[in-house]
Amino acid sequence: xxTLKKSARKKTASASKNEDLQAxxxxxxxxxxxxxxxxxxxxxxxxxxxxxxxxxxxETLVKEGLSLxxxxxxxxxxxxxxxxxxxxxxxxxxxERASDxxxxxxxxxxxxxxxxxxxxxxxxxxxxxxxxxxxxxLNAELRxxxxxxxxxPARAARPRKSASVKKSAPAAKKTPAKRASRKKAAP
Numbered sequence: 001x002x003t004l005k006k007s008a009r010k011k012t013a014s015a016s017k018n019e020d021l022q023a024x025x026x027x028x029x030x031x032x033x034x035x036x037x038x039x040x041x042x043x044x045x046x047x048x049x050x051x052x053x054x055x056x057x058x059e060t061l062v063k064e065g066l067s068l069x070x071x072x073x074x075x076x077x078x079x080x081x082x083x084x085x086x087x088x089x090x091x092x093x094x095x096e097r098a099s100d101x102x103x104x105x106x107x108x109x110x111x112x113x114x115x116x117x118x119x120x121x122x123x124x125x126x127x128x129x130x131x132x133x134x135x136x137x138l139n140a141e142l143r144x145x146x147x148x149x150x151x152x153p154a155r156a157a158r159p160r161k162s163a164s165v166k167k168s169a170p171a172a173k174k175t176p177a178k179r180a181s182r183k184k185a186a187p
Contacts, residue, residue: 117124123131 114124
């Protein structure tokens with residue numbers, strides 16, 4: 001009997017423990033359900049508030065974005081104009097330098113060609129003009145003396161200033177004898 005009483009006590013004690021555990025589980029389940037309900041209601045409230053204030057918030061964000069874009073474009077436009085001006089200035093300076101360089105190069109080239117032609121004793125435009133004037137003067141004296149020149153006056157044969165005169169061709173035909181005779185004929 002004593003073992004029976006012990007087993008009965010164990011059964012009652014275990015039954016009461018089971019009831020306590022079951023009660024605790026039900027309370028926990030109830031609290032969990034209430035918490036879930038509160039979370040759900042908080043989410044629905046946040047959604048409703050977001051809908052109501054979301055449109056206002058969206059419009060506010062759009063306005064801020066427009067003003068920021070305007071400020072950014074203004075700043076970028078000013079910098080772009082400054083860059084454009086700097087590039088134009090640099091290009092202008094480069095053009096001036098290039099023009100100056102070409103002018104100097106052209107002048108040096110003309111001087112060297114002139115010196116080379118002088119060394120080869122090719123007559124210059126001025127020399128030819130002087131020679132033509134002398135021929136005209138001689139023709140005028142011949143007319144006074146009664147002789148008529150066989151050709152037209154040399155002035156008509158004078159080349160125009162814009163026409164290019166080949167200066168290298170006469171240089172090849174000159175000989176020392178012709179140069180000497182020319183010097184003797186000069187007044």
